[in-house]
Amino acid sequence: MGQTSTPEGGTDVSARYYDGRTSGATAVRLSFGRCGLVTLTGAAQSATYKLEELDISTRIGNTPRLIGLPDGGKCEVSDNDAIDRLLRKQAINRGGWLHALESHYLFVMLAIVVTLVSTTMTFKYGLPWLAERSARALPQSVDRSLGKGTLDILDRSLFSPTTLEPAIQARLSRRFAEMITTLPAGRDYRLLFRAGNRIGANALALPSGTIVMTDELVMASENDDELVAILAHEIGHLEHRHSIRMAMQSSAVALVIAAFSGDVVASSSLLVALPTVLIHSSYSQEFESEADDFAWHYLVDNSIPTGSFASILTRIGADGGDSVVSRYLSSHPGTQARIQRFIK
Amino acid sequence: METTMNPSPQTLPFKFHGKSGEYFRIWIVNVVLSILTLGIYSAWAKVRNKRYFYSNTELDGSTFEYLANPIAILKGRLLALGVFAVYSVTVWFIPLSEPVFVLAFIAGLPWLIVRAMTFNARNSAFRNIRFDFKSNYLEAAKVFIGIPLLVMLTLGLAYPYFAYRYRDFLINNSGFGTTGFDFDAQTKHFYLIYLKAFSALLLLGLLVAVALPALIPEVQSAGQLPNQELPVQGPQLVLMMLPFLVIFPVYMLIGTYIHTATLNTAFNHAYTTGQRFSSNLKVGKMFWIYLSNFVAVLLSLGLLIPWAKIRIARYRLENLALHTEDDLDGVIAGEQQRVKATGEELAEVLDIDLGF
Numbered sequence: 270m271g272q273t274s275t276p277e278g279g280t281d282v283s284a285r286y287y288d289g290r291t292s293g294a295t296a297v298r299l300s301f302g303r304c305g306l307v308t309l310t311g312a313a314q315s316a317t318y319k320l321e322e323l324d325i326s327t328r329i330g331n332t333p334r335l336i337g338l339p340d341g342g343k344c345e346v347s348d349n350d351a352i353d354r355l356l357r358k359q360a361i362n363r364g365g366w367l368h369a370l371e372s373h374y375l376f377v378m379l380a381i382v383v384t385l386v387s388t389t390m391t392f393k394y395g396l397p398w399l400a401e402r403s404a405r406a407l408p409q410s411v412d413r414s415l416g417k418g419t420l421d422i423l424d425r426s427l428f429s430p431t432t433l434e435p436a437i438q439a440r441l442s443r444r445f446a447e448m449i450t451t452l453p454a455g456r457d458y459r460l461l462f463r464a465g466n467r468i469g470a471n472a473l474a475l476p477s478g479t480i481v482m483t484d485e486l487v488m489a490s491e492n493d494d495e496l497v498a499i500l501a502h503e504i505g506h507l508e509h510r511h512s513i514r515m516a517m518q519s520s521a522v523a524l525v526i527a528a529f530s531g532d533v534v535a536s537s538s539l540l541v542a543l544p545t546v547l548i549h550s551s552y553s554q555e556f557e558s559e560a561d562d563f564a565w566h567y568l569v570d571n572s573i574p575t576g577s578f579a580s581i582l583t584r585i586g587a588d589g590g591d592s593v594v595s596r597y598l599s600s601h602p603g604t605q606a607r608i609q610r611f612i613k
Numbered sequence: 614m615e616t617t618m619n620p621s622p623q624t625l626p627f628k629f630h631g632k633s634g635e636y637f638r639i640w641i642v643n644v645v646l647s648i649l650t651l652g653i654y655s656a657w658a659k660v661r662n663k664r665y666f667y668s669n670t671e672l673d674g675s676t677f678e679y680l681a682n683p684i685a686i687l688k689g690r691l692l693a694l695g696v697f698a699v700y701s702v703t704v705w706f707i708p709l710s711e712p713v714f715v716l717a718f719i720a721g722l723p724w725l726i727v728r729a730m731t732f733n734a735r736n737s738a739f740r741n742i743r744f745d746f747k748s749n750y751l752e753a754a755k756v757f758i759g760i761p762l763l764v765m766l767t768l769g770l771a772y773p774y775f776a777y778r779y780r781d782f783l784i785n786n787s788g789f790g791t792t793g794f795d796f797d798a799q800t801k802h803f804y805l806i807y808l809k810a811f812s813a814l815l816l817l818g819l820l821v822a823v824a825l826p827a828l829i830p831e832v833q834s835a836g837q838l839p840n841q842e843l844p845v846q847g848p849q850l851v852l853m854m855l856p857f858l859v860i861f862p863v864y865m866l867i868g869t870y871i872h873t874a875t876l877n878t879a880f881n882h883a884y885t886t887g888q889r890f891s892s893n894l895k896v897g898k899m900f901w902i903y904l905s906n907f908v909a910v911l912l913s914l915g916l917l918i919p920w921a922k923i924r925i926a927r928y929r930l931e932n933l934a935l936h937t938e939d940d941l942d943g944v945i946a947g948e949q950q951r952v953k954a955t956g957e958e959l960a961e962v963l964d965i966d967l968g969f
Contacts, residue, residue, distance in 0.1 A: 285675060287741035292790065293942035294675055294740055329661060330635045332668030333676050343741040345675060367661070371638040380645035381916070387648050411705050526915075544911070 279303050282351050284336070284344040286311060299336070299344060301355050309344070316340075320359060325352065328368040392522060392548055397555070400517040404510040412476045412513045419475050420461075428463035433484050438462055441487070444497055445480075448504065448567070458507060460500070462487070470585040474503040476512035489585050498564055498578035498611075505563025511556045515549070522548050561607055568611075579611035622938040624891075629930040631669040633920040639665055640919040656687035667737065670930055673941050680743075681736040723753030734787060742946045745788040756782045773803040780879045789885070790944040798882035806874040810867050817863050862904075869900045880933060887938040894932050902928055 279302045286297040286309065297311040305320045316338075324337030334352050336344040346352060356365065370376050431438070445460040452458075458478045465471050465483025472482045480503045482496070490496050506512075523545050561578075568575045643658035660683045667677040704711050727748045734746035756778050764771045777800045784796040873896045880892035906921035935941075 287675075289741040290946050291942060292740045292742050292944035292946075294673075329665050329668060330632070330639060332630070332665065335678055367642065371642050377638050377641055380641045383645050384641060384648060385914070407705065 280351050280355050282346050282348045284309075284346045286314075287343045287345070289341040289343060297344065299346065305359070309338070325356065328353065328365065330371075388525075391525070396518050396521050397514070397552065400514040400521070401510075403517060404514050407513065409478075409510075412510060413478065419477065420479055420481070423473075423475075423481070424463070427465075427467060428481070428483075429466060431462035431464055431484055433462050433487055437487065441482070441493065441496060444493055445500060448497065448500060451567070451571070452504070452508070456507075458504065472499050472503050474506040474511075478507060480504070480507070486585065490581055491584075492577070494573050494577040495581035497573060498568055498575075499581060501564035501567040502560045502578070504567075505560035506556065508563060509556070509559050511560070515552060515556065518552055519545060519549050558607065561610070565611065575611040577611075579608045582608050582611075622936070625673045625935045625937060625941070627930045627933045627935070628671040629669055629927045630671060631666065631923045631926060633923040636665060636923050637916075637919040653687065656690060657683040659683070659686055666926055672739070672935060675740050678738040678741075679736060680738055681732070685732075719758060723750050723757050726757060727753050730783065730786070739789065740941070742790040742944055745790070746786055747788065748782070748786040752786075753782070773807040774800055776807070776875060777803040780875070784879065784883045790946045792885050792944050794883055794885055796879075796882055797884065798878055802878050802882070803875075806871060806878065809874075810871050813870065814863070814867055817867075821859055821863075865904065865907075866900055869903055870896050873899045876929070889936045890933065891936060892929075892933050894929065898928065 279300060281298060281300045284297050284299050286295040287293070288295075295311050295314075297309050297314070300308040300310065301320065302308065307318045307320055307323060309316045309318070318338060322339045326335045326337075328334065328349055331349055333345045333347045334349060336346060336352075338344065353365070441462075442460055445458075449456055449458055456478070458480060461479055461481050463481055463483060465485045468483065470483060470486040470489045472480065472486055474480050480500065482499070486499065487496065526544055564578055565575060567573075568578065639661065643654075643661060647653075647655040647658050660679065660681055663679040663681070667679040670677045700714050704714065727746075727750065730746040730748070734744040737744045756775075760771065760775045760778055764775050777798065780798070781796050784794050787794045873894045877892045877894055880890040883890050902925055906917075906924065909917040910921055
């Protein structure tokens with residue numbers, strides 16, 4: 270695009286003129302004079318405007334600028350640098366700072382670092398903190414509604430009725446009831462026994478406040494203290510409201526990733542799902558160690574050897590075969606450390 | 614009068630001038646400013662983003678223009694957030710209220726779609742002439758409530774008909790200035806797309822069914838090994854990864870085929886007096902772009918999103934053309950009206966895809 274300096278020291282650029290009434294395009298020249306006057310000259314037209322009357326679009330990359338004229342017409346100008354020089358000379362800098370930031374490599378590097386650091390911090394600390402705060406503000410009845418029906422589904426798909434002797438069940442239920450009395454009032458946690466089948470030796474804390482212990486776990490234990498240690502760990506999950514916090518954190522992560530990734534791939538749901546799963550597993554590791562903390566304190570406060578937790582974890586981890594717990598344990602390098610802290 | 618004269622008739626290709634390096638810098642500044650302002654800047658970021666793509670799209674020597682006011686978008690976003698917050702909190706405390714919200718959402722959907730389309734069209738311009746979208750609640754309700762009900766009743770058999778009516782709704786109601794677009798595709802074009810996709814799915818499913826037994830015996834014997842030291846072993850891992858290794862690429866390939874064929878059909882049957890579009894996207898090429906975009910975005914922790922967006926925009930636009938019997942000068946501007954951004958922003962938060 271031709272751009273020349275006029276004798277008066279102004280700027281002259283070629284442009285395409287659109288009148289705003291029809292879709293025709295006309296080649297014109299815009300002359301920006303020294304005294305703030307702009308003259309538009311075409312083959313069949315000529316008009317003069319004041320510079321401050323013009324609505325010049327802000328610069329984005331190297332895309333053409335559109336200059337709105339007071340009579341509703343518009344000029345498209347490709348010569349970005351000429352327009353920028355002119356605006357600088359006239360000390361007009363509307364929105365130009367954005368383009369300046371975008372062109373500044375040091376700032377772009379800084380933006381990358383700030384983005385990566387703040388996203389990581391948000392995922393690692395921000396969302397967990399927010400979820401914990403919100404969970405504390407919500408009554409526990411909310412957790413109940415979250416876990417409604419979970420037991421039914423598990424009973425139908427996974428568990429079968431327990432085959433433990435009623436005497437053993439009663440003995441363990443008594444220990445459990447004793448544990449509940451040490452908690453703040455109003456905790457109506459329940460303990461249920463089920464045959465774990467596919468999941469083997471395992472214990473689960475459902476958001477409804479129900480703890481399910483599998484027959485296989487009871488069989489694998491050498492004394493009741495070991496089971497109390499596991500129960501303390503599960504109560505830790507409930508006391509720390511891990512289910513609702515996990516629900517909040519995971520949906521927040523999915524939202525953040527969806528907001529960033531947009532429509533770059535055909536299946537953005539998978540693009541969202543994969544990192545969400547990864548972040549989810551890191552959250553669950555953190556929750557495990559929070560529940561471990563709870564169990565450790567419970568055992569110490571009640572003079573139960575902390576080694577009980579270590580011994581049962583080691584045992585079900587070693588020959589649990591197919592169980593989810595063992596798979597979890599063996600696939601997590603931190604497990605050894607988890608067990609280690611309970612061995613004095 | 615020195616006008617840009619175009620000999621008639623002719624084919625005008627769309628050109629795309631966006632560059633990934635340049636766009637990356639715009640994108641990252643958008644992201645960082647949105648983070649630093651706790652999301653408020655995102656309305657401005659959206660406008661800047663869209664302006665970059667519009668202004669880099671050229672047809673017959675002129676570029677497109679995106680004119681939305683960020684403040685309108687910000688208001689829409691805040692309202693959408695408010696609605697979402699009310700919904701979440703109410704449903705937490707009164708789970709029984711969820712059906713009420715779902716019904717209200719379904720009833721509001723046609724309104725949302727019309728508003729979003731109108732906002733987007735009236736804020737898009739070419740040669741100082743704005744695009745337009747004209748529809749009403751009733752028409753949108755037929756397409757977005759009535760036909761989906763039919764799809765449900767026919768157990769999905771009517772889905773291609775919905776796909777057809779959806780594009781028909783979008784294109785027939787769109788206009789440029791006072792010129793309206795028309796759509797001359799037929800239901801059968803869309804049934805053909807889904808029939809081909811379904812046949813391909815059957816064929817691929819058959820292939821997998823034949824290939825899979827070759828793996829199975831090995832997997833089973835490994836699963837029965839007594840006293841496994843490692844709970845997850847090679848063959849079992851393969852079995853666990855199978856959904857990702859087989860189902861995902863197949864799903865993505867078929868999805869890309871439907872997406873590509875629908876885009877081509879939509880454009881190839883869109884016209885106005887004396888003008889017609891043509892879109893010639895290839896499934897293989899689209900699949901490759903989407904697949905490599907997916908891998909690149911995942912491995913770069915999202916930093917290659919700008920590159921991915923530029924690639925797909927370039928390919929799509931470079932295969933789009935306008936065939937015109939005359940020059941493009943004859944379109945007359947319509948009355949310029951402003952429309953609130955609420956529709957589109959609500960739609961965005963609620964994740965409705967309003968594209969083709």
